[in-house]
Amino acid sequence: MVSIHPELLRITDAIAHRSRDCRAAYLSRQRRTGGQQPDRQQLSCGNLAHGFAACDSTDKARIRLMESANVGIVTAYNDMLSAHQPFRDYPERIKNYVRELGCTAQVAGGVPAMCDGVTQGQAGMELSLFSRDVIAQATAVALSHQMFDAVLCLGICDKIVPGMLIGALHFGHLPTLFIPAGPMPSGIPNSEKQRVRQLFAEGKIDREALLDAEAASYHSAGTCTFYGTANSNQLILEALGLQLPGGSFVNPGSALREALTGEAAQHICKISRAGPRCRPLAEVIDERSIVNAMVVLLASGGSTNHGIHIPAIARAAGVLVNWDDLDALSRLVPLLVRAYPNGEADINHFHAAGGSGLLFSELLNAGLLHGDARTMWAETLSDYVCEPYLEQGELRWRQAAEKSLDTDVIASMSSPFDAEGGLRLVTGNLGRALIKVSAVPSSRRKIRAPALVIQSQDDLQSRFRAGELDKDCVVVLPYQGPRSNGMPELHKLTPLLGVLQDRGHRVALLTDGRMSGASGKVPAAIHLSPEAAAGGAIARLRDGDEVVIDADAGELNCLVDEHEWASRTPLASTVATDGVGREMFAGVRQQVTSAEMGASVLFTSEEGRSHE
Known part of the structure; x- marks a missing residue:
């Protein structure tokens, strides 16, 4: 086992000390809830009958017996977001996978999912950040039925993953996994897209030429391929241990993508509250995993939006982080990834060059990740240096690439792109x-x-x-x-x-x-x-x-x-403060905390104070 870098330990210990009271209160609340009998055993006969009324007879019988897991699916599906369009059929496929284990799954609820790419530069963008807290609340509403032994979240994009995770952390007595749908295949090079945008800004090409370039870039179902917030979300979920290792950037519609969906659906049943291997979300997310998320964000040159989202996610788990922590880690962690806008490559190129398994391996070997942090899929994050593959149609796992397959995209610790993070x-x-x-x-x-x-x-x-x-x-x-x-x-x-x-x-x-x-x-x-x-x-x-x-x-x-x-x-x-629904958020604007505290209305400034 590689020793943890002493500066990483110092930063983590400082966060733990600062968070002591807040974290203790959070864990106490989750243990109090988790120590009760399984959720749906608390329901009256009328409650329970409503909960399974629309199920088929086999699922009704299984839910009624309370001997196997009932998984709550929270979905952000809509067919306007290219990244979320593939989720349309996921609930039925998940149900079929869990039935193979004698378990059940129900769509607990849906959450809003706006596309920042559509609202960029428009009035609707002023609702974007606030949608994260709405998503968190909608996730809590979905899970408040107390019918479930575990949770699967179907979400990928900018505010959606942070919002779902914040909501799920308020049900931290339940195991939770996220299932992605993967990025779209590569379109025109990102450098070409940027060149065309600048030509349009200078008035050298018309709107039709610009639209042609944009459509050639964002061209099919799947996540946008540049390394923005959506794809930063995916790496962070893996670093938190809430997504299967190496599976974030497998393209939609592929056989491997389907196999990973089946593995996630069945795995959550195996660690649900209905069995002896229960792994509550509250015990997986702690100060070590939050630090791991920040390290991976910095090493990969990830989205600035996570300077807001990570403090909010951490606070939901009773962990208090601030921008001093990010800055201290950035001075410690080298930049190991060049993906647009930090380079020419897109996320498919990153995945092909070695992906998350290689990146995590480099960081773990340098003592820059807490390898002992718990995960939902494996025992600890040190097991996340692997990648999935198919062998005769069966899902298998192997050691991730030990060296970069493209050193212009993923660098080594011995020769980083920059000595400090992003x-x-x-x-x-x-x-x-x-x-x-x-x-x-x-x-x-x-x-x-x-x-x-x-x-x-x-x-x-x-x-x-x-x-x-x-x-x-x-x-x-x-x-x-x-x-x-x-x-x-x-x-x-x-x-x-x-x-x-x-x-x-x-x-x-x-x-x-x-x-x-x-x-x-x-x-x-x-x-x-x-x-x-x-x-x-x-x-x-x-x-x-x-x-x-x-x-x-x-x-x-x-x-x-x-x-x-x-x-x-x-x-x-x-x-302007009205029009396009902005007037509905007047109360939110009055109560919201600062950006450094997560720009949230889900806790007060005093409760969320992480920087003095």
Whole structure:
């Protein structure tokens, strides 16, 4: 057994100490619930009759006897999300698989599943982050029937996996597994897609040409193939031990994908509350597994959105993490993956180069993962250095590749792409923000330039077309935080800023909003906290103010005279708060915690305080 790196132990111990009371309260609540008789034995005859009324006679008899597992399926199926369209037939297939073991399964409920790709740059994006808490609550509603001995979650994309997991953790006495559907086959190269987007931003091609390129990229059922939030979710689920090892990136419709679905469905029955091998979710997710998730996120150059989601997931398990933890881990963990937007490869290339098994092996051998963390599938995470394959139609497991099959995609610990990980914390008189550095050249990680304050993404487009942006600048966009307008992703800014950078200008973005799981080559200090709507300093910035963003030194400052700074009145917000359903979330905007605390309404600021 490889010794755990002492700095990883120090960070984990600090999290455990900080979380002691919160974690103890969470475990006490779950043990109190789990110590009771199996859920459906508590139901009255009328309750139970309602619960199995629509089942066939065989399933009714099995549920009624209470001698075998009844699995609750929580599904995020809809056929607008390409990643979730394959889930349409999963419930019936899962039911057939569990029946082979004499068990049953029921769809406990569905959760909303919006597509950020559809809502990018639109008003609907302002509901996106808040949908995570709605999904968590919908998951809890589904499981509140208390009919189930275990849980299967069918979800993949951005807010859906974090939301389902947060909801499931409130039923932590039940074992839980996630089942993915896999990525779509590779389309046009991501570099070509980016090139076409920038040409459109410059007005050099028309909308029809842009649409052709986008359709050639997002072209079939399955997860989008760039390494954004959806695919970061999949690696994190494996690191948490909540998904089968090496199975996240097997394409939809393949024989191996079907075999993995069957294995997950039957395995959850074997570790359910109905048998002697019960493995409650609350005992699998702890500070070690949360640290493992952060390490894998950083080593792979994953989505900035997890700077918000991981604190929220951890809090649901009684574990308190903050951006200092992410920053400390990022300085310890090297960057081992180059996948778009951090490189040219897509997620299919990553999988072919060795995938999660190889990545986990490199990290475990360096003492940078807690190999003793429990998982749902194997005894510990150290068993996750394998990959699935079929032998004469039967699912088998073998040791993952010991060396990268493409060193341009997955590097070794001895020769990493970068000595440090993908996310950094920057702090100063402007507040605290995260910056993704894995795709940013080292020469561009520090910028000192005049502020250019804009009111919206469209405002930047207008200035760009007017020729006002051909200069060094830090583009500042305030009032995009959770309390202001739900913290939308600001995807429309990326092509324009990329054009300016390609023209030789030193540019950066500063905002209290989000960018995207596809945050790329332009330095962007995002998730700024405190946000403008909470009195944050970003609302005091004016055009021409000297701003310093230094990812290497962790600095975020405005170089303005203190007296002038103190005398300034914050800019007023110009964001809309109604239309497209936004008015329904007014109460949420008033109660939501900061980005660093997970931007959630599921706990109060005091309960969730993880940074003092």
